[in-house]
């Protein structure tokens with residue numbers, strides 16, 4: 001249960017030239033560890049998560065997700081890896097409007113192409129309880145507050161027992177207090193579930209709940225800005 | 230169908246709207262199908278039931294032969310009958326006349342209706358029963374509508390004849406068919422020669438030999454429907470309307486699902502990022518289209534079936550599997566084709582767009 005990025009390089013065309021976003025970047029996160037990545041807007045934090053979560057293959061370098069070399073995976077194979085080993089939490093909770101909180105989680109089981117089983121229901125129930133949403137399993141996104149939606153997003157990301165949890169600015173749509181709650185929750189579940197967690201945030205105070213804080217600058221992760229504990 | 234069913238329930242107002250549109254379009258297509266078949270049968274059902282596979286017309290001066298313009302050359306039947314490959318060649322007279330009779334009951338006086346008159350030789354099997362001079366076989370539906378009975382004396386084109394039998398003679402040029410002998414037919418319609426030869430050919434190749442020997446123009450039975458006045462024009466315009474409705478259906482369904490897919494593109498990206506395959510999303514999206522098309526189409530078909538069954542009592546309208554279930558199936562297929570325009574859109578959703586609201 002770990003995540004390893006080794007000398008990962010990725011650039012995007014920028015006019016006539018090519019802009020390097022990740023420049024031989026290294027990152028290793030152990031199971032049960034939460035790493036916070038900070039950096040200015042546009043520095044490539046979301047891109048880093050996209051590479052770690054096999055949404056974008058790197059131009060060079062290695063990506064190992066839960067022990068599986070993901071660097072060369074494309075299309076269906078990458079989707080399968082994401083389904084089984086990666087959990088994403090997005091900036092806006094990005095829940096589906098027509099699904100209840102419970103169904104958001106069951107969908108994660110269903111996209112694997114099998115029937116939803118009793119065990120899946122039990123896990124969904126347990127996870128929603130864990131993130132403090134017991135009794136609200138039947139609510140749809142519009143019946144939940146922003147903080148509650150983000151908690152559903154966290155529970156959904158954990159549904160498939162992923163090796164890696166990738167979280168992109170989870171507090172940007174929340175007020176300070178709700179944001180701190182969500183960050184605290186993330187730190188707890190990462191430890192409990194033994195998943196390798198990466199959370200992107202540009203709020204240093206929020207970042208302090210992580211085991212390690214790194215900054216993305218000029219395509220590389222600089223040594224810890226400060227140690228959390 | 231995990232997402233599809235939940236979307237259907239959640240956005241039921243919108244989908245009900247589309248379902249209603251599909252139902253109305255299906256209703257129109259099914260009704261038009263019944264009408265097309267009904268009018269077609271009124272035009273040619275008497276020809277359909279002839280025991281023949283080809284009809285030989287007088288060689289036309291214009292492009293194509295017509296029943297009204299055809300009068301066989303003298304001796305055509307004998308010449309055609311002698312051609313190798315011709316199993317039988319029987320002359321048939323077609324035309325129209327007024328049938329008049331004394332109305333019974335308290336309302337005295339006389340009634341009259343237009344009918345098609347078919348004349349067949351006494352030995353031929355073209356009429357339901359052997360024909361005889363001065364005797365007619367009338368259409369069963371016509372008999373039901375008019376109350377005419379076997380044995381009743383009536384005037385056909387001014388000539389007194391007796392109703393000999395009530396049979397399924399069919400309908401020709403939108404008039405019920407009355408069968409009689411060739412001689413009586415000639416007297417009633419004042420025609421000199423029979424209209425066509427009803428042929429049974431061992432092989433279609435014999436048709437050209439018949440035409441060479443007898444100076445005729447031979448058509449297959451099905452092609453000869455076009456020689457009935459107005460039949461082709463009527464069927465073509467009805468089928469054109471039906472085709473247009475089907476195209477409109479495909480466009481409406483396609484437009485709806487295009488808008489729907491654009492609106493939920495971000496949701497689709499999120500589900501792809503969660504690890505769903507393209508196939509998963511495509512199956513889900515198409516299943517949704519199928520549900521709307523089948524439910525809406527079934528509702529429209531049910532209403533059309535009810536309305537059609539009523540219409541069939543009073544109008545040339547046909548209710549059958551071919552005019553009810555076939556158009557329903559066609560509408561569903563056409564709707565699915567319409568919804569296919571979203572396939573590329575669904576398949577090309579980039580899961581990367583789920584990350585970062587900025588882009």
Ligand SMILES: Nc1ncnc2c1ncn2[C@@H]1O[C@H](COP(=O)(O)OP(=O)(O)O)[C@@H](O)[C@H]1O
Nearest residue numbers: 012013021040041042043044045046047048585
């Ligand atoms: N698909 C893409 N095509 C071109 N440029 C991109 C693409 N994705 C991201 N970028 C660029 O890469 C840079 C880093 O983006 P991103 O990873 O979203 O930054 P952050 O999340 O740190 O704000 C930005 O300048 C962005 O415009």
Ligand SMILES: [Mg+2]
Nearest residue numbers: 045046168585
């Ligand atoms: Mg970002």
